[in-house]
Every structure is written in structure tokens, then in C-alpha cells.
Amino acid sequence: MRVPTDTIAAPMFPAALRWLNVASLRMDQQRGRPVLLEFFDVCRPASLRTLPYLQAWHERYEADGLRVISVHAPGFAPGRDEAVVAAAVARLGIAHPVLLDTELQLWRIYENEGWPARYLFDRDLRLFEVHFGEGGYHETEAAIQELLGVERDPVAFLHPEDDPDARIVVPTPDQEGAWSGPYEAGAVWAVLEGTGTLRVNGADREVAWTGAHLLVDHGRHEHGVLEIEAGPGVTVHAVCFTPGLAAG
Template identity: 25%
Template sequence: MKLRSEMPELVGEVAWLNGQVSKADLVGEKPTLIHFWSISCHLCKEAMPEVNNFRDKYKDELNVVAVHIPRSEKDLDLDEIKVIAENHGITQPIFVDSELKLTDVFENQYVPAYYVFDKDGKLRHFQAGGSGMKMLEKRVNRVLDEVRNA
């Protein structure tokens, strides 16, 4: 997905956990962080406390949505996804993308992966991998500042 691309519709899920959101819910008032993860991804689990910190620190200013993608057959077990999500404090909505439909729309090949959209739903930052959370926070703050200073 290219920078400045429009946020795609959030469709193709096999399930939503922790509530369901749509593109219409996310675009208009607040920027959005969409993060891709998998229960079999060690780096995802390591980074989750920082993602949860973003969610909590910016809860009034930033939408946060998780997208779970499978990397193996074991990753398709919805009950296991629920357990791991609970164990790692994931309370934000989780789009369960077991058929990789949303993953394909995003052209995403990585976990963890982070997509930062501005309040108008335009992609402003993408990064993959478990490190670089300071860079991610800078990019999140840049789009938050645009709203704060508007």
C-alpha cells in the first residue's frame, strides 16, 4: 500500500473480537493505527505492550485496531487467538483475517506491521518489524499534531 492511499474498507473478516469497527467509524475525527500481528509471532508479542501503551496513552486522540493474520494452520484457532489476545492485554477491536482478505488489500507481507492513517483516512506511515517503536510514536504524534493544531 502506497503512502497517501486511502484506508480500505475493513471487510472479509472471519470474526471480530472486542467489538467491530468500520472505516466510517475510524475516518473523520481521529487518526488510526492499524497493526497486523499473529499469535505465532514472537516479535508481535514482544511489541504488544508498546502497542497497548499507544492505545492507552492516546485513547482520546487515536483509534487503534488490531488485525490478526495466520502464519500457520495453528493460527486459525479462534479460541487460541482469544486466549493469546487476552494474555497480552489486547482490548482494542481485533479483525480476524484468517482468509487474508484484508491483508491482501493492504498488500501486507509482515508481522508485526503498523499502518498510521491521518484523520481523513490517508496512509501516512508504514513500518514492519518489532523494533522502531520510537519512530512509530514520532509518526503517530505527527498526525495527532495536525488534529491538535487544526
């Protein structure tokens, strides 16, 4: 969504916050280049589904002057552990700067309300475009290209439901804890902490790291029943459902 004014300045980064993949950055020192900042959480499926677009834009446009920054703002307890986040950043292959907003300081400055949320600032560090939640990828990339003065084919949609013309169905709301029961969704995820075994619909699967794990991928919107049981060493913080294409 384009911002109808060019008077909203980019907030400064709190000086005490820690960074991954880069020495400490200052927002005022980014003047002269567009900055794309996204709040994300390695424990939230929606953030993981959006992340590949951020990574692709970093790879495509860094040489043209774009600065991509992911701000890790935890929504689940494991995300407050910097070691968990650092391990996830390495596992996910995130090469651009990551700011650890463990106590949600920058989140509150932005008055942010959910994950993911991205803010694109122009070369004068004025807010140019915003988007909340998944989607809007071609719109954001078009805004990036406008600010950089380049023109290229956009990154292809990574999931069929990312296409704004796709017919999708709202999934079952996310559930706290080790929830089991009937649902409707395109895919089912669990936010897991620790290592051990998780039994999913009668089958055991090994849990080797803390974060969001894909349990079931239907490929399109389906009705299903989930039964999970966590073994020793594994904590289930939430079960999450992501949308799928409507049938027919």
C-alpha cells in the first residue's frame, strides 16, 4: 500500500539492540538508499512464508542500493532466546542484516501490530510503501524498482495462494499448545521448542530444532483432523494453519 504522504520519517534503531550478520547499523546512515524493513518471527509460519521474498529482493537489488533489514520480534517465548534466533538465521540461510528486537522496543516505536509487516522507505528515509501480513509481493517489488530506477520481471510467486487472483479459503484460527482436533487449511504447522519426538496422526517425527515446523501440507484447502502428542524434551507452543487454494 502506497503511503499518501512523504512526511513519515524512518524511526532510528535503539542503540542497545543486537544485530546478526552485520555490525551495528544506524538508520540515519542509510540515507541515500531505499530501506526495506520487515518485522518477522522465526517461530511464525507466515513469517517463514514471506521470508524467501525478502531474501530474493536482497539478492536482486543489493547491488542497486537496496538495504533489506529483518527485525526479529518474538511472539513466542523461544524467540526471545538469541541463540535460537541465530541458529534459525543460519539454518534458513538469511544473509541480510537481522536486528534482534527481543523486548519489542522497535516494535512499539513503529506501533506494529502483527507478523509479518514490511515498511519501505525512500532514499530520504521517508515511508513510501507498507504492507501487513502475507501477500502484496509484486506491489512491493514494483515500489522497490521505482525507488531504484530499475525495471525487471518480478520474483515469481512462491506459493499458488500468493497470487492476488487466486481463490483462497480462510483457515482454522491458530490454537495454543499441543492442540488436536478437526480443522480446515492448506497446511498445518506447529511451533516447537526443544528436541525429541512428536507424534503426528500416528506417525513419529524427529524434532531437531526450535521453531515453526510444517506438519501437514495438503497443497490446497482441505478438511482434516489433527492428532499430535509431544514426547519428552519437546514443547508445543501453538498449532498454526495457513491458507490453501479453494477447491474447484
